[in-house]
Amino acid sequence: MSTLTPAGSPQFPTIADKVSTHEEMDQAIHALQEHKDTWVATTLQQRVSLLTELIQNIAALAPRWVEACSQAKHLSPQLTGEEWSMGPWPILRNLRLLRQSLLDIEAFGRPRIPGPVTTRDNGQVVAQVFPTNNYDRIFFTNMTAEIWMEPGVSAETLPQTQALIYQEGQAQQSGMVALVLGAGNVSSIAPTDVLYKLLVENQVVLLKMNPVNAYLGPLIEESFQPLVKRGFLRVTYGGAEEGSYLCDHPGIEEIHVTGSDKTFDAIVFGPGSEGARRKAEKQPLRTKRVTGELGNVSPVIVVPGPWSEADLRYQAEHIFSMLTTNAGFNCNATRVIITHKGWGQREALLNKLRELMAAQPARQAYYPGAQQRMQGFVEAHPQAERFGATDNGNLPWTLIADVDPTAENDICFTTEAFCSLFAETALEADGVVDYIQKAVNFANEDLWGTLNVTLLAHPKSLKDPAVSTAVEQAIADLRYGTVSLNYWAGTSFTLGSTTWGAYPGHTIDDIQSGVGVVHNTYMFSHPQKSVVRAPFKSTPTPPWFATRGQVLTKTFPLLADFEAQPSPWKVPSIVLAALGR
Template sequence: MHYRFYEEKKMTVDTHLGEIAPSSHTSMDSAVQTLTEHKDAWIRTPLATRLAIIDTLITDFASLAQRWVAAIAQAKGLDEHDPLVSEDWGGGAWPVLLTLRQLRQVLSDIQQDGHPHIPGPVVTRPDGQVTAQVFPFRPYDRVLFPGVTAEVWMQPGVTVERLPDTQAISYQTKEQEGKLALVLGAGNVASIGPLDLLYKLFVENRVVLYKANPVNAYLGPLLTEAFRALIKPGFLDIVYGGADEGSYLCQHPGIDEIHITGSDKTFEAIVFGTGEEGEQRKASGQSLLTKPITGELGNVSPVIIVPGPWSQKDIAYQAEHLVSSVANNEGFNCNATRVIIQQRNWTQRTQLLKQMRHIFAQLPSRPAYYPGARERQQRFLAAHPEAELFGQQDQTLLPWTFIPDVPANQSDDICFTTEAFCSLCAETALEASTIVEYIQKAVTFANQQLWGTLNVTLIVHPATLKLPGVAAAIDQAIADLRYGTIGVNYWAGTSFVISVTPWGAFPGHSIEDIQSGNGIVHNTLMFSQLQKCVLRAPFRSLMTPPWFVSQNKVAYKLFKKLTYFETAPSWRKLLDIAATAMGR
């Protein structure tokens, strides 16, 4: 049965990059045929050859990184030297080379010892759950990310002794037949597509047909050039188009499995179809697909603010922390902060909100390059006419939108049930007589009231942790939060670019209630039985993180240098990067 995907309206910003024609059925059939003919060869490709391919990919991508970022800037309506383009070096180019560098190390470990090396301690928690510290991944990371650590929590039942057996499964088992994965690329962040297809190829051992999202299809020719070491031997191909082409490929008998980064609506359209018939199939659990599908989808991402004795500097720092997690990439991130949770009677709640407003008011409005942003914002404004707008608004510019004090007992409020996917966030407050009671209520609220399970952030002052029962309550909160990534004093969304950290929803969603998705990506240490990732940082970093909105000028230079650092890392280069980070 034929069905169409849910697709946003076409991009309204004139990119001047030229239209890329959709691939014909004949060309897509040819791509599937070529990949099918080489999928068995890929699973037999020795590690030495894979390492050589990765070395070539690093060289080739680095050689066009400047053009890659310039194309993104043009599509967003920015000059390529605008400090805001730091986001596209830091989120669009650097993660690709960082991932390739990590994959190279992991494949070398497998070649030497049969499994990836875990860089940090592996411990068993009192409740029996095993955690493995994965970041810092290498000594350089301790300098690049001072004080930042990350651990992966395994699914209950995994033991320390068994943990190596759960890594790099596709390299431990000798598959007899290769598989072809269709990767439906996202349109919002330029690194998502390359990272998704690298995961399928090198972690899950699939050849890949990548369909570029129409929003950033302009990057397709550059990706073809950068990844020719995989395309030439028939392990990867790239096609173009929208809903019709995606639908055709999803139903193609040559496709063995599907991965999508995007909307839950698109995911459901693939699985059940659209319209009334699609709703009926979803209600009865009758999937149109006979092949596996995974997805990294949206989220109403919360930040839980734990009350504490915050100084004025603390308030200024954390207000910028929150605003930056909304403003990054103009809010077109699935991990952008959408709901800030606070304790109603915390005396500094209003001070924090006041400082956030001050920062929003100073941020220039930006072109809303992603399709449908204005319409999504209007739906929120219709439900909340009291919303506060900051900045200019015209045919291309969209103001920053803040909706404070949304009643927490209105469970069907759009702020709690719908991902805004634009430059918008909300705030709500919970009644509680103690901090421990508040933490417990905030966890329940995030788990039960907010849509999605992708990422959540906790912010807690070190002095608060010393109060009776609070440290234990925070530890229990981390254990209880049903999110794929939990950030403690660091925006959980930054885990996306670290790459060694797995990225995806908390496991367990059914196809009928997919929310933030199923399956994971990134995860370069190749864990197969993980539950969540926990990212930790100091309450205030020694140096302001480069992704904070006040750091764009420094970040532009820094992330560009970090990108090229990954071509051949060295301590000499790191000293120069450290000097740049300090504004020298």
């Protein structure tokens, strides 16, 4: 069964318990306007000192930060590591990498790229940005990540595309005030968005907290106090009405939003029928620059191969864990598993997924509107398989298997579920190579969004030159901001050295997953996509896998402490924790 539905991310309810008055917002913008030029004039050494203070503050506040998120999401004690992995750890890593980039700029004129810079046969430049050091090599064994640049950048001109605001002759002479509309699901999103605006785009920031996690606002103000007291950051609160007031404010010069494409459209064109008319006519209501990360129907492309029983069990948990993290309230969560109809182990993989879904406790549906979104998918697909209790605000893990790939307007393909649900679709193909090509075309043309995609390919499959060539071509052809081989593409969000955002080229009247990037701590101005590569089975098993909650909870506080103050003496305890010892 299929249903016609507006494509994209959900429009989330925006009822706010804590609201800033117009006077408070005016005062915040006035303070930022008064200090925006001071920020531009702030030296590299002063910025390094500020980042050092922020690292110390975040590290000190981290336990309170995690506790606040865990209480709001009703997490059991063994799942609190999830909040460490999505909150303090990536923030601290981002801060450390940015600080190192500033030190590099002072010493060498630009951030030093940690890996080789190569040129593909088509002339496209590739910079390896992970691992960033030997510690990454220990903690993320055999994982690499690259940033592929847009056409027109050469290996010779690549340095000129880095850290533009710090280059002599290109430095910004006057400051700007940016509005960051924070996301409500992952606690590191708003802080790292703020850091990107400040350190990479040279803009002071007014952060409006999302109503869902407004409880974090005071902690952000406290931990970012070095920026707040100097007039470089202000935090405000409210829902859609306050957001609209800020977007229209003459003191706001740029806008960045993490959330829904519907919110982006309302910002650019205005709400309701008048906004729809403006969008159809490509006549924006607001002409300020707006960037954003706006969600995705995230695919996992399963390349057929000779998978053992252990392989099936590992990859089923891998795929399922891409959904269970944060209870499915992630823009990078698995939404559509793409398989080959003729693969003999397809049903075995699905059965392993069903076993995991039945064994994993249901999670609290803390994000507004989740029940209604889930109901819309289940009404369109009554055959949906649901696992787990639905009482006390929980939502079951839900699988919609064997969705017809020719149903172009199916809700599973056009709409981001943003809850504990994913689907599977099987493509007819004449062999593995033909399947890979069809899977790439399906992901590019039939699934909404361009944020991230994951491919899974067995090493024995990659020994076949034809299959290996097809997989490499798939990586090149997939029009996504992050393409990952054998590791959840969502990991790119946390690495910091990679970019995070949509594939470039979306227009304001068809924005899909958004425009612009964040993180990108090597400060490239013309990135096209990030490409992550890892072994088919990582050793040790990643701590974020669904059945390793206690390992996650032991490992990520140690990793956060390490990012705050790296030391070789801390490595053994981290490795032992990741091994479950």
